Amino acid sequence: MEEIIEAIYEDGVLKPLKKPHLRDHAKVRIKIIEIDLDELLDSMVIRKVEGIDYKRLKEAYYESL
Structure with a gap:
């Protein structure tokens, strides 16, 4: 099986954004x-616009998860 997540x-841990389809201990x-x-x-379907702080936008995206 192949799945992209x-x-x-x-903090040293990969945290999936959605639950993977795996059995325990797989x-x-x-x-x-x-x-x-x-x-x-692009994944957020946002077009670049002048005057936007893209670094802050990226931080806000990750904070919202």
Whole structure:
């Protein structure tokens, strides 16, 4: 089975943004693909606009999760 799940890395732990379809104690392989700001904005369907603090926008996005 293959499933792509976004996660947040916080305090040394990867935290999935949605529950994976796994049984307890399942062994998995993880491929880390860091999302850059442009990809993040695209995934949020937000277009770049002059005058927006994109760093703060990114922080607000992660705080809301």
